[in-house]
Amino acid sequence: MAVANTGILDMSAAITGAGHDARGRPDAPREILSGPLSDSLSGPRSTGWWGMVWFAATEATLFACFIASYFFLLGDQENFGADGGQPISLIRPLIMTLLLLTSSATMWWGESGIKRGEVGRLRIGLAVTFALGTIFLLLQAGEYASSPIGPGTNAYGSLFFTITGFHGAHVALGLLMNLFVQLRARLGHFTATRHDAVTNISLYWHVVDGVWIAIFASLYLSPRLW
Amino acid sequence: MATGVVERVDLAALTDRLQEEWHTPRTLYGWFATVDHKEIGKRYLVTAFLFLLFGGLEAAAMRTQLARPESRLFSPEAYDQLFSMHGTTMMFWYASPVLSGFSNYLVPLLIGSRDMAFPRMNAFAYWAFLLSGLFVYASFLGGAAPHGGWFAYVPYTSVQYSPGLNMDFYALALLFLTISTTGGAVNFIVTIFKLRCPGMSVSRMPLMLWSTLTASVSMIFALPALTAALIFLELDRRFGTHFYEPTLGGSALLWQHLFWVFGHPWVYIVILPATGMASMMIPTFCRRPIVGHTYVALATVSTGIIGFGVWAHHMFATGMPELSATFFSAASMAVSIPSGMQVLAWLGTIWSARRHVFATPMLFMLGFIVLFVIGGISGVMTASVPFDLQATDSYFVVAHLHYVLVGINLFPALAAFYFWMPKMTGRMLSERLGKWNFWVLFTGVNLAFFPMHVAGLRGMPRRVYTYPAHMGWDGLNMVETIGAYVTVVGVLLFIINVVLSLRSGRRATSNPWGASSLEWSVSSPPPEYNFAVLPTVSGRDPLWEEYDSLSRPAAEHARNPAPTRIPASSELPDWRVLADGRETLDSTILDADPQGVLRLPSETLWPLGLALALTALFSALLFRSPVWTIAGTVATLAAVVGWLWPTQEFWT
Numbered sequence: 001m002a003v004a005n006t007g008i009l010d011m012s013a014a015i016t017g018a019g020h021d022a023r024g025r026p027d028a029p030r031e032i033l034s035g036p037l038s039d040s041l042s043g044p045r046s047t048g049w050w051g052m053v054w055f056a057a058t059e060a061t062l063f064a065c066f067i068a069s070y071f072f073l074l075g076d077q078e079n080f081g082a083d084g085g086q087p088i089s090l091i092r093p094l095i096m097t098l099l100l101l102t103s104s105a106t107m108w109w110g111e112s113g114i115k116r117g118e119v120g121r122l123r124i125g126l127a128v129t130f131a132l133g134t135i136f137l138l139l140q141a142g143e144y145a146s147s148p149i150g151p152g153t154n155a156y157g158s159l160f161f162t163i164t165g166f167h168g169a170h171v172a173l174g175l176l177m178n179l180f181v182q183l184r185a186r187l188g189h190f191t192a193t194r195h196d197a198v199t200n201i202s203l204y205w206h207v208v209d210g211v212w213i214a215i216f217a218s219l220y221l222s223p224r225l226w
Numbered sequence: 227m228a229t230g231v232v233e234r235v236d237l238a239a240l241t242d243r244l245q246e247e248w249h250t251p252r253t254l255y256g257w258f259a260t261v262d263h264k265e266i267g268k269r270y271l272v273t274a275f276l277f278l279l280f281g282g283l284e285a286a287a288m289r290t291q292l293a294r295p296e297s298r299l300f301s302p303e304a305y306d307q308l309f310s311m312h313g314t315t316m317m318f319w320y321a322s323p324v325l326s327g328f329s330n331y332l333v334p335l336l337i338g339s340r341d342m343a344f345p346r347m348n349a350f351a352y353w354a355f356l357l358s359g360l361f362v363y364a365s366f367l368g369g370a371a372p373h374g375g376w377f378a379y380v381p382y383t384s385v386q387y388s389p390g391l392n393m394d395f396y397a398l399a400l401l402f403l404t405i406s407t408t409g410g411a412v413n414f415i416v417t418i419f420k421l422r423c424p425g426m427s428v429s430r431m432p433l434m435l436w437s438t439l440t441a442s443v444s445m446i447f448a449l450p451a452l453t454a455a456l457i458f459l460e461l462d463r464r465f466g467t468h469f470y471e472p473t474l475g476g477s478a479l480l481w482q483h484l485f486w487v488f489g490h491p492w493v494y495i496v497i498l499p500a501t502g503m504a505s506m507m508i509p510t511f512c513r514r515p516i517v518g519h520t521y522v523a524l525a526t527v528s529t530g531i532i533g534f535g536v537w538a539h540h541m542f543a544t545g546m547p548e549l550s551a552t553f554f555s556a557a558s559m560a561v562s563i564p565s566g567m568q569v570l571a572w573l574g575t576i577w578s579a580r581r582h583v584f585a586t587p588m589l590f591m592l593g594f595i596v597l598f599v600i601g602g603i604s605g606v607m608t609a610s611v612p613f614d615l616q617a618t619d620s621y622f623v624v625a626h627l628h629y630v631l632v633g634i635n636l637f638p639a640l641a642a643f644y645f646w647m648p649k650m651t652g653r654m655l656s657e658r659l660g661k662w663n664f665w666v667l668f669t670g671v672n673l674a675f676f677p678m679h680v681a682g683l684r685g686m687p688r689r690v691y692t693y694p695a696h697m698g699w700d701g702l703n704m705v706e707t708i709g710a711y712v713t714v715v716g717v718l719l720f721i722i723n724v725v726l727s728l729r730s731g732r733r734a735t736s737n738p739w740g741a742s743s744l745e746w747s748v749s750s751p752p753p754e755y756n757f758a759v760l761p762t763v764s765g766r767d768p769l770w771e772e773y774d775s776l777s778r779p780a781a782e783h784a785r786n787p788a789p790t791r792i793p794a795s796s797e798l799p800d801w802r803v804l805a806d807g808r809e810t811l812d813s814t815i816l817d818a819d820p821q822g823v824l825r826l827p828s829e830t831l832w833p834l835g836l837a838l839a840l841t842a843l844f845s846a847l848l849f850r851s852p853v854w855t856i857a858g859t860v861a862t863l864a865a866v867v868g869w870l871w872p873t874q875e876f877w878t
Contacts, residue, residue: 041812041822047343047420054412054446062450065487069454069469069480080475151467155475158467162457180867189872197870 042196052200056207059170063211066163067218073155080156082149087223096139097216100171100209103132111202117192119185126182129205133175140168160219167215170208177201241758243805248340248755250829259829261345262754266352267331268650271643273356274324278636279717280363281315284308286714289674293707295695305691306373307392311366313376314396318403319359321496321635326351326410328642329438329499331650333414335745335752336432338423338761340810341826343416346833346869347409353837354406361844362399365392372396375689377489377540378459380470380481385463391848394463397456398844404449404456405840411445414438421810422818423744425763432743432766433516436523437502440530441495447534448491455484464850479544486537494533497630498526500638501568504591507638507645508572510741511588512579515767518571525564525571532561542611543618551611558609565602569595585739586660590641593668597633601626604679619689622682628675640667640720647724648738652750653731659723667716673709677702742767760804760811832869839865 043049074080082088110125144161151161181201184190190198250260260266288308291299300308330348334341342348365371370391374383383393418439422431458469459481468474470481509516516522538546538554572595576582604626608614617623640663648654681702686693693699737746744761745752746769765771804810804823812824843858 041824045812045821047416047812047824050416050419051344051347051412054415055408058408058412058446058450061447062453065451065454065484069458069484072480072483073469073475073477077475151461151465153474155468155471155477158458158461158469158476162461162467166457176863180870184872 042193042199046196046199048196048200049203052203056204060207060211063163063167063214066159066166067214070159070163070218073159081223082147082156082160088220090220092139092143093216093220096136096143097212099132099136099139100212103129103136104206104209106132107202107205111195111198114185114190114195114198115192119188119190122190122195122198123182123185126178126185130175130178130182133171133178137168137171137175140164163215163219167208167212170211174201174205174208177204237758240805241753244755244758245753247805247808248753250754255831256829258834259831261341261349261827261829261833263330263334263342263345263348264650264752264754264756266348267327267329269352270323270327270330270355273352273359274320274327277315277319277359278324281312281320282714282717284312284315286710288312289707289710291692292703294704295693295697295700297692300691302691303373306689307366307371309689310372310375310378310396311362314362314372314400315359316631317376317492317496318400319355319362321631322407322492323355324639325438325441325496325499325635326355326407328503328639328646329414329434330410332434332646332745333417333438334421335748335756336435336743337418337421337426338744338757338763339417339421340756340760340808342413343421343824344409344413346827346830347413349830350833350836351406351410351413353834354402354409354840357837357841358399358402358406358844361402361841362395365395370395377485378481379485380459380462380478383459384470394460394848397460397463398848401453401456401460402840402844404453407445408449411442411449414442415446418442419815420812421824422813423761423763423811424813424818424820426818428816428818429520430763430766431523433505433519433522433526434499434502436526437498437500437505440526441498444491444495444498444530444533448488448495450488451484452488452492455481455488458484460847479541482541482544483537486540487534489540490537491530491533493630494529497634498530500635500642502526503638503642503645504572504594505568506741506743507587507641508575508591510645510739511583511585511591512575513581513583513740514575514579515742515770516571517574517578518567519766521567522571525567529561529564529568532557532564536561536609539609539614542614555609555611559606562602562606565598569598569602583739585644586655586657586664587641587645587739589661589664590637590644593664594633594637594641597629597637597671600676601629601633604629617682619687620682621678621686621688624688625675625678625682628678632671632675643720643724645739646745647727648731648734649745649750649752651728651731652734653727654734654738655723655727655731659719659726663716663719663723666712666719670709670712670714670716674706674713675709677705677709681706737769742770744768830869832865836862836865836869 106125106128110122113121149157151158250256291297373392461467468476470476535557539558684698686699734750736749808826809823811820812822839861846854846858
């Protein structure tokens, strides 16, 4: 073993370790030469964060395909839209947009709290975000109930309900993640250096909000352009 | 801040400790709960090979029907199911998973890591791949296998014309598989980004990592188009929406666009990792580093990118504006530039070899280059719009796609079996039988597929279940069928070789081929922890450094002096080995500078549990059971929570 490996080992880069606590985790950061080598990476340095980035990328691409399908079918069809091509009222969707944007801000506020070790601020941020997301879903349900068309009326209806419905499902999933992290925060799992789960669900939430902006621009705003 | 404390432990004690940390119990529990990338990789390979046999049997059945004109062995409906399942199996449950198998086994070893970045997701991706495959094959039990071809064009596959469960099996099984494939892709990307050993900067990455990375990124952006197409199809079939219904504002062409926006990148996804494996094997048997390493890496990435801009060449016959057709025609021809660069690099490597070693993997590599060039040329022909309008939906296209997929997927995969199986099993395959295997298969494949070019140019349409005599197709079809049977014999020779090797093959040393990459630095098969001491590399060909100045040009020596080598010694410093639990190094993306210590999970049943919950959910959707759909959803969410709930030694 050692003989086979000899040719490729480089012993000049030293990783120094120190003692360990009862759980077997090192109680002091490890070091390589001059820089510290930690076992609690978060943000862009952690594997979990990168995993969420690519997961979010593929989800965003799904919505890009949905929206591209909308514009493909829109093509040059007359009367493609709700109620014979009449644009939908913007009041409710604007309120929904504001709610989601605010919820991104509160999520960020909570996350920046735990970066300083303030679990209380994290929990308040999560709770407010949860409430805003829930109101968003309720408003969306109200929008569905008052819609003159359904998913089976025509291809526009199919697209409208599929796109907004799948987005709603993503919001709901974000709320479940929120609950999960809220529970873990309550159990005291997070510290200033260990809160990967918070960073990751926060990233997911921002992406879902960003997707809503694209949906809002495509389904609600763009019909007013022509 | 380095403390400089150097504890010394003896190697035997160190490997014992690592073995204890990384050992998967050899029990039923251990079998279902393992997260070892090597075990999962082997399972991927075996399962994908079984699906290759299923798809091969379906092909053999079709060729039997087509051997003679006016044959009535299978009814038109049965024949439809055969060709649809043949294409679907080969494209989705063989061609991509077999490459995932090799990547799963090899990527952590190639990068000098102890496992993948997400070992549990790796296990889940395998179980979901297996269960989705069983799901689609369960359709045969009800006589309702998918029958719309592998690309399942609407309106034929919409509920008016295909009322049975056939296409629901297709759509739901593929949605299920997509989850597995996406998980696998994320895992490969993050592993290759973040887990490379110190010294393995981007410029030193072996080419197989480039191709796996390119294919995985392509999956991330290509699969959603398939997901969208399938969701629309299922909603149209089950919930009365009208995405594909032209009378209500929908469009049948929407399916074709979405499917091929996915489908053409998918073609590159199932061939690029194979070309990456070729770029590992050919230099080994030419005893020199590959010619144009950087250009091959760039060609791989550009093929992946251009692959997203060529989809409509599958749709020339649908009628599209001349400008669009011209664009897609030009883009399709442009793909031949990076492909040609790769071929030139392989030929240049062979041309300037220091010594030619014609072992079986190298024979398969030479066959692969020949088939690649033939398939590439017919590809450039069909990329031309006027030619395509004549050849589309004829056997010419069948010939082209089989040369490409057999040539650039099956041949490299078999070469890779001959090359890397000794690493996996510790036993060599027979060279003598291997050479028979190659020549029989190469003859069979060319006999089976070359005449299809001619049959297609003589007007034989694809997917016909039979044909009248005296169309000028009789003799060609007979030759093709004989070729198909010879191909079957070739595959049987391979299976015999594998069985004999497992029973009584010659023992493999750690580096039987004299190759240059890190997986050959450990024993065959590797220990469960892969590397006792995590390696550091200072060049592209770490195992050739000691006797090969070509792999490290003198200039780099001067700039970057070789690190001090430790002498063969049973003593290794403790601080270099990361043996306090399952640990590996986490490094920066570009330079692979160590950044942190990554803790990896041990055996768990949650991945299998999640895959089973999803199977229940998709079965409930298939049989339209609201109660079971809700139960399946709840079970899926519960499995995710159970999986994510931190255990005491593993929580952030």
